Amino acid sequence: MNTTTFRIDGMHCDGCADRIRTLLGKEPGVREARVSFAEGAAAVRFNPHSVSEARLREVIETGGFNVVEMTA
Template identity: 60%
Template structure:
């Protein structure tokens, strides 16, 4: 499993964060997604054998948001 933090531009409210979270959570291979409007980021735990990071970027950007950075979170 891998956790990646995606920094996101274009969120205007908690509803935006909920939209992104619901899109990511539906993707096979995603174990958990937490999207924060206040922090303007999505933290996603996923199986890199099942879903590629690029696919997650596509899901976030599909409704019109923009991923401006991403980083691998340290293992916990």
């Protein structure tokens, strides 16, 4: 398992965080997604053999949010 943290711009409330959590949770290989509106970040634990960091970023951005930084 890998864990990556995405700094996210465009969240306006806890509902936005819930939406991102739901979108990430639908991806095969995602084991856990912790998303915090207050911190403006999502920490995702995932199986790198099932889903890539690039795909996770795409999921967040397709949901209408901007990934401004990614850290492993």
